[in-house]
Every structure is written in structure tokens, then in C-alpha cells.
Amino acid sequence: MTRKQGAAAPAPTLDQDLARLEEIVRRLEATDTDLDAALALFEEGVGCLRGARERLAAAELKVQQVLEQAGGDLTSEPLDL
Amino acid sequence: MSLFPSGPEPAEVASVTDLTTAVAGLIREGTRECWVKGEVAEYRVWRSGHHYFCLKDARSQMRCVLWRTDAQRLRQAPADGAEVYVLGRPTLWEEKAEFRFTARTILPTAAIGAAQLELERVRALLQAEGLFDPARKRPLPRFPLRIAVVTSVDGAALRDIVAVTRRRWPLAELLVVGARVQGEGAPESIARALRVAARIPGLHLCIVGRGGGARDDLAAFNAEVVCRAIAALPVPSIAAVGHETDISLADLVADLRAPTPSAAAESAAPDVHVVRRTFDDLGLRLAQALSRRTRLAAERVERYGDRYRAAAEMLVTRRRHRLEQLAGRLEALSPLRVLERGYAVPLTPEGHVLRRAEEFVPGQPFRLRIAAGSVRARVEESS
Numbered sequence: 001m002t003r004k005q006g007a008a009a010p011a012p013t014l015d016q017d018l019a020r021l022e023e024i025v026r027r028l029e030a031t032d033t034d035l036d037a038a039l040a041l042f043e044e045g046v047g048c049l050r051g052a053r054e055r056l057a058a059a060e061l062k063v064q065q066v067l068e069q070a071g072g073d074l075t076s077e078p079l080d081l
Numbered sequence: 082m083s084l085f086p087s088g089p090e091p092a093e094v095a096s097v098t099d100l101t102t103a104v105a106g107l108i109r110e111g112t113r114e115c116w117v118k119g120e121v122a123e124y125r126v127w128r129s130g131h132h133y134f135c136l137k138d139a140r141s142q143m144r145c146v147l148w149r150t151d152a153q154r155l156r157q158a159p160a161d162g163a164e165v166y167v168l169g170r171p172t173l174w175e176e177k178a179e180f181r182f183t184a185r186t187i188l189p190t191a192a193i194g195a196a197q198l199e200l201e202r203v204r205a206l207l208q209a210e211g212l213f214d215p216a217r218k219r220p221l222p223r224f225p226l227r228i229a230v231v232t233s234v235d236g237a238a239l240r241d242i243v244a245v246t247r248r249r250w251p252l253a254e255l256l257v258v259g260a261r262v263q264g265e266g267a268p269e270s271i272a273r274a275l276r277v278a279a280r281i282p283g284l285h286l287c288i289v290g291r292g293g294g295a296r297d298d299l300a301a302f303n304a305e306v307v308c309r310a311i312a313a314l315p316v317p318s319i320a321a322v323g324h325e326t327d328i329s330l331a332d333l334v335a336d337l338r339a340p341t342p343s344a345a346a347e348s349a350a351p352d353v354h355v356v357r358r359t360f361d362d363l364g365l366r367l368a369q370a371l372s373r374r375t376r377l378a379a380e381r382v383e384r385y386g387d388r389y390r391a392a393a394e395m396l397v398t399r400r401r402h403r404l405e406q407l408a409g410r411l412e413a414l415s416p417l418r419v420l421e422r423g424y425a426v427p428l429t430p431e432g433h434v435l436r437r438a439e440e441f442v443p444g445q446p447f448r449l450r451i452a453a454g455s456v457r458a459r460v461e462e463s464s
Contacts, residue, residue: 014223014224015222015223015224018360018363024367025363025367025370028371029370033374035375035378038374038375042367042370045363049364049367052360053357055252056353056356056357060251061247061254061255062253062254062255063254063255064255064256064257065234065257065258066229066256066258066277066278068277074277074281079257
């Protein structure tokens with residue numbers, strides 16, 4: 001699909017961030033992780049958290065209309081309602 | 082010349098079973114499912130749940146059976162004398178070598194137009210193919226970012242879906258594929274739009290529907306082409322054919338049926354505030370877990386004794402430096418920063434955050450997480 005507004009398809013990474021963060025917290029809460037590993041997990045967790053928060057903060061709903069051209073290509077353009 | 086007619090060659094003699102089986106096969110292969118119109122007589126509901134009746138016209142009559150699973154879907158069993166359409170196929174009851182019409186559904190002719198007959202035909206067909214099977218239903222994605230909406234571009238349904246999604250889940254991108262949702266050519270238009278939606282790259286979910294209308298206006302969502310296009314979508318689908326009382330076939334094929342377009346948008350997207358809070362809670366637990374973990378390390382150093390103390394302290398100091406860097410980064414996001422301002426977070430002994438007065442049971446112990454450490458506390462009274 002060619003797109004007049006250009007963005008690539010968004011990846012469903014919130015799911016992955018959430019799953020990874022839950023895993024990290026679980027492992028950190030178990031006390032048998034050694035300190036180095038704990039710090040590395042913490043660092044990664046902070047990264048997940050920041051990524052997720054940035055995505056959740058991105059705020060304006062985009063509404064596009066998808067059109068099929070004569071040749072079968074799909075294009076999209078902003079739709080004002 | 083023999084006094085008696087000669088008998089058949091034994092090899093040419095068929096058993097009764099052979100013959101009835103052969104006739105049953107002829108009937109099975111030579112006929113197909115069809116609608117038959119006639120008058121009902123001797124309608125009986127057996128204890129087994131199967132229904133038996135006669136269907137007749139001026140010249141002929143035939144015995145019919147409606148098996149229990151199909152009979153259960155019948156809105157109402159017809160009375161004797163009623164004129165009905167029966168959908169079914171001819172079969173042979175082999176034990177008695179009797180012709181039976183095996184019915185799948187019965188509709189009173191009085192209420193039925195051609196549109197209804199077509200609807201019942203499609204319903205029976207798709208049901209037989211398993212397109213309504215609950216096992217086919219796919220779960221909806223938890224955080225859909227790219228959502229196709231197949232509906233009329235200037236209908237109320239689209240405005241409702243946009244409004245709800247903007248409020249709940251503004252991260253999303255709605256990709257509208259316009260379709261004619263009623264009148265001449267509507268089924269083909271909706272099916273074409275669905276096929277376009279199916280080609281959108283990176284799509285997570287598709288909503289198809291329209292706002293409420295008269296029953297006839299919803300007919301397009303009962304069309305076979307529309308149902309098949311929904312079934313062929315590569316992503317989960319929500320049908321919202323704004324009509325609380327009548328369920329369209331599109332509703333049955335889609336992975337989820339929503340009563341209205343607004344409800345479809347509500348089901349499609351999570352509430353961003355709830356999702357943010359989920360992440361905030363995890364952030365808090367992350368910080369707590371690390372602080373507990375470092376405290377444990379410090380205690381362990383104490384126990385090492387003099388001999389290892391210097392070396393161990395050095396290790397901890399090095400890590401502390403790294404921890405401080407991380408803490409600086411955490412601060413920007415941090416629940417700890419809120420705690421610094423004098424707030425406290427009440428937690429159950431298991432570490433769950435307590436948010437509502439009802440969660441505090443008098444006499445129950447809990448922990449208060451404060452900026453530096455935590456204290457044990459007990460509920461005196463909750464209001």
C-alpha cells in the first residue's frame with residue numbers, strides 16, 4: 001500500500017513491552033537473582049517502561065480513508081469527519 | 082421342461098440390506114437439499130427431542146423428520162394444517178426401506194418472503210460449513226494499533242466509532258474503507274471493501290457494520306458474499322450491525338458481535354488510562370524489587386566479615402555507581418519521585434497496591450511504601 005502520509009505499519013510492541021516487563025518484575029521480585037543480573041533486568045525494565053509510556057503518550061487518533069486505485073493499488077488519505 | 086419356473090442364479094440374488102443400501106445411495110447422490118412447500122399433518126415431538134411429521138399437498142404426502150439438534154433451533158413448532166416451507170433433503174430410512182424427508186428447518190409460509198427464504202438458505206449453508214462455529218472465533222488483539230473500519234463513509238456508525246476510539250485509545254490508526262451499506266449493490270460493495278481491508282498491511286483488527294435501521298436495511302449483512310468476505314479476513318473481526326434485536330449472519334460469522342458501532346469500538350480498544358496505570362504499577366514494583374534486592378546485597382556484605390569486606394565493598398560501590406545512574410533515569414518516570422514529595426503507597430503484604438477504601442479491612446495489616454523504606458501499618462477503620 002502506498003501512503004500519502006507515509007508512516008510504516010506500527011508494530012504491536014506494547015504487548016511485548018508489557019509481557020517483558022511483567023517477566024522482569026517477577027524475576028526481580030524473586031530474591032535469587034544475583035545483583036548484576038538484577039541491575040541488568042532493572043535497566044531493561046526501565047527501557048520497556050519508557051518505550052511503553054512514550055507510545056501511550058502519543059496521542060492524536062489518526063483517521064485515514066483507504067482507496068483502491070484502478071490498478072488495484074491501495075492508497076490512503078486523511079479523512080475529515 | 083421343468084414343471085416349475087427355474088430359480089435365479091444364487092450369485093444374482095441381492096439381500097434386502099444390499100438393495101436398500103443401493104437405493105439409499107441413489108437418493109443421496111441423485112438429490113440435493115431443497116425447499117419444499119406443503120401442509121403439515123401429524124406433527125409429533127418425541128421424548129427423544131426429534132420431531133416427526135407429514136408434509137402433504139393435494140396429491141401426495143411424505144414423512145419428514147427433524148432431528149433434535151435442528152429442532153432445537155426452531156422458533157416454534159408448526160401446528161397441524163399450517164402451510165410451511167421445509168428445508169431438507171430426501172433420504173431413505175434403511176431399516177424400513179422407507180422414504181423420509183430429513184428436514185433442517187421449517188418456516189411458516191405466511192411470514193416469509195423471498196428475502197427470508199434466501200436468508201435461511203444462506204444460514205443453513207454457512208452453518209453446515211461451520212462458519213458460525215464458536216471454535217473458529219479468534220481472540221481480539223489486546224492493543225490494536227491499526228484498525229480497519231468497513232462502513233459508509235458518511236454514516237453515523239463511523240462518527241460513533243471515531244468518537245469512542247478517540248476518547249479511549251487515541252494511539253490507534255483507523256483505516257476507513259467506504260462501502261454502500263444498504264440498497265442496490267450493497268452486499269457486493271461491502272464484500273469488496275472487506276477484501277480491500279484484508280489487504281491492508283500490518284492490520285490488527287477489522288470492524289464492519291452500520292448504524293441501526295429498518296430490518297430490510299440490514300439485509301446486506303445477511304448476504305452470502307458479505308459473510309464469506311468476513312470469514313476470509315486475515316485478522317479478527319467485529320460485526321456491528323446496529324440493531325439490538327435482530328442478529329445478522331455477519332454477526333454470527335464475525336469473531337465478535339457488538340450490538341452497536343459504539344459498542345464495537347469499546348470492545349476493539351482498551352482504555353488508555355487503564356493501560357497506563359498497569360504500566361505505572363509495574364514501574365512501582367520494579368523500583369521496590371530493586372531496592373529490596375540491593376538492601377539484601379548490603380546485608381550480605383555485612384556477613385562476609387573483615388576478610389572479604391574490602392573486596393566486597395568495592396564490588397558494591399561499583400554497582401552502586403551504576404545504580405545511581407539508573408536511579409537518575411528512573412526518576413524521570415518514577416513513582417519514587419512522587420513518594421519524595423511526601424506521598425505514601427499502601428500495599429498488601431503481597432505487594433498489591435490498595436486504591437479503594439473497600440480494599441482496607443479493619444484489623445488487616447498492610448505496608449506503607451514511603452520515599453525511604455516502608456512501614457508496617459494496620460487498618461483501624463475504613464470509610
